[in-house]
Amino acid sequence: MPASGQASATSLPIGSDADLAWVRQQVRQCAAQLGFGLVQQTKVVTAASELARNTLVHGGGGRVEITPLDDGRTRGLRMRFTDEGPGIRDLDLAMTDGWTSGGGLGLGLSGAKRLVHEFAVDTEPGRGTTVTAVAWVTPVPSSRTGVG
Amino acid sequence: MSQPFPASPQVPVLALGDILLVTLQGELHDGMAEQLQQDLTHRIAASSVTGVVIDISGVEIVDSFLGRVLAEIASTAGLLAARTVLAGMRPAVAITLVELGLTLPGLVTALDVDRAMELLSPREA
Ligand SMILES: Nc1ncnc2c1ncn2[C@@H]1O[C@H](COP(=O)(O)OP(=O)(O)OP(=O)(O)O)[C@@H](O)[C@H]1O
Ligand SMILES: [Mg+2]
Numbered sequence: 001m002p003a004s005g006q007a008s009a010t011s012l013p014i015g016s017d018a019d020l021a022w023v024r025q026q027v028r029q030c031a032a033q034l035g036f037g038l039v040q041q042t043k044v045v046t047a048a049s050e051l052a053r054n055t056l057v058h059g060g061g062g063r064v065e066i067t068p069l070d071d072g073r074t075r076g077l078r079m080r081f082t083d084e085g086p087g088i089r090d091l092d093l094a095m096t097d098g099w100t101s102g103g104g105l106g107l108g109l110s111g112a113k114r115l116v117h118e119f120a121v122d123t124e125p126g127r128g129t130t131v132t133a134v135a136w137v138t139p140v141p142s143s144r145t146g147v148g
Numbered sequence: 149m150s151q152p153f154p155a156s157p158q159v160p161v162l163a164l165g166d167i168l169l170v171t172l173q174g175e176l177h178d179g180m181a182e183q184l185q186q187d188l189t190h191r192i193a194a195s196s197v198t199g200v201v202i203d204i205s206g207v208e209i210v211d212s213f214l215g216r217v218l219a220e221i222a223s224t225a226g227l228l229a230a231r232t233v234l235a236g237m238r239p240a241v242a243i244t245l246v247e248l249g250l251t252l253p254g255l256v257t258a259l260d261v262d263r264a265m266e267l268l269s270p271r272e273a
Contacts, residue, residue, distance in 0.1 A: 017177040024209065025175065042209055042240040046248060049211040053178075097249055107212045111248035 009067040014055045014081070023052045023064055027079065030066055034075045035137050044077060044135045047115040050108035051081045051131050057102070059083025059129055069134070076117075076136040084128035091121055159184045161191065167199040167268055168192070169261065173206035181217040188221055192228045199268035200225050203261050205236030215250045222255050232256065235264035 010030070012023055027048040031041045048064070055062040062083030069076035088094045095113070100106035109131075113119040118134040159180060162169040168191060170184065191197060202218065204210070210218070222232035234257045245251065258264035 017179050021175045021177055028208070039240045039243055042238075042244045043247065046209045046211050046244045049209060049213075050248075053211070053213060105212045105216055105250065107249045111212065111250070114247050114249070115244065 009065050011063055011065045013061075013063055014052050014083075015061040016056070020049065020052050020056060024049050027066060027077070030068060031077055031135075034068055034077060036077070036135070040135065040137070043115040044079075047112040047133055047135075048079055050112040051079065051133065054108050054131070055081045055083045055085075055129075059085030061085075062128075069136075074136050074138050076134055078132065078134045081131045081133075082128065083130075087125040087127055087129055088121070088123040089125050091123060095121075159187075161187065163195075163197075164265075166196055167201060167265065168197055169201045169203065171203045171206070174208070176207070176214065178213060181214055185217055185221050185224070189224050189228070192225055192230045197230050200230055200232045201235055201258075201261060201264040201268065202232065203235045203264075204241075205238065205260070207238070207241065210237075210241050210245055210250075212248065212250055215245065215252060219252055219255060231268060233258050233264040233267050235259070235261045 010026060012026060013019055014023060024045050028041055028045045031044050036044060052064060055064070060083060062081065062085070065080045065082070067078040067080070069078055093099055095110050096106070097110045098106040109121070112133060116133040116135045118132075120132045121129065122132075123129040159176075160171050162171075168188065170188065188200065192200070200221070202221070218234060222234075225232045232255070234252075234255050236259065237257060256267065258267055
């Protein structure tokens with residue numbers, strides 16, 4: 001990860017509906033401050049909403065860490081959602097459009113991935129799930145990979 | 149905001165003749181959306197409502213949860229003989245929804261509330 005220490009990270013709890021709303025507000029504020037355009041802000045906040053809800057509903061609650069990034073060429077935003085829930089047994093299946101283990105639409109994970117530039121899921125059955133999503137102010141070439 | 153998260157905030161629902169006008173605004177908690185779904189269903193069933201207009205011009209994001217609630221409101225209303233029109237979606241929200249993969253098939257939309265009301269008013273013969 002090329003980005004290095006500048007403005008500090010924010011860590012927020014995800015334990016209720018109200019927390020989801022608060023996470024959305026904080027992500028929007030951070031994205032706006034970093035210079036994301038309106039459409040990009042909307043995409044990032046929507047991705048955050050999907051991932052935070054998964055942390056709450058499937059992961060049994062957890063936290064998100066929001067970190068501003070600057071790689072010298074452009075600015076970005078990293079969101080890392082962590083829970084200690086049941087984990088995801090079959091990640092390929094979970095990433096499939098329309099697949100849900102519950103009554104959802106099954107669009108949260110796969111859709112959130114399409115809304116950001118970098119996306120990584122680290123999960124282990126019985127241990128929990130960490131989803132990391134990064135969006136940059138300007139779309140960058142695919143040379144920039146690897147999250148965290 | 150002095151009282152950040154009131155226990156059960158309500159979404160305003162206005163009756164205009166046979167049409168219900170619902171105005172969604174700002175941050176909508178999941179619980180509020182579900183509450184709205186129930187309230188609307190009861191009001192439609194209990195009265196002569198023939199149409200529902202949901203104004204989302206003040207909504208900054210629609211995610212898969214809210215999208216599903218909106219789609220369910222429309223299909224429930226349809227079963228109760230009322231038509232639903234979603235009015236005023238912001239362009240950034242539309243772009244994001246398509247990328248998310250949520251195209252809300254079956255939901256009738258209008259650019260604003262006036263046009264939504266027009267869609268729902270019976271034509272003179
Ligand atoms: N943090 C998590 N912990 C455990 N399982 C998860 C987590 N996030 C996602 N999953 C699993 O992946 C599946 C797919 O997630 P996705 O968000 O795509 O759909 P969904 O949450 O079921 O529905 P929705 O479209 O409403 O988001 C979930 O049904 C769940 O089984
Ligand atoms: Mg989900």
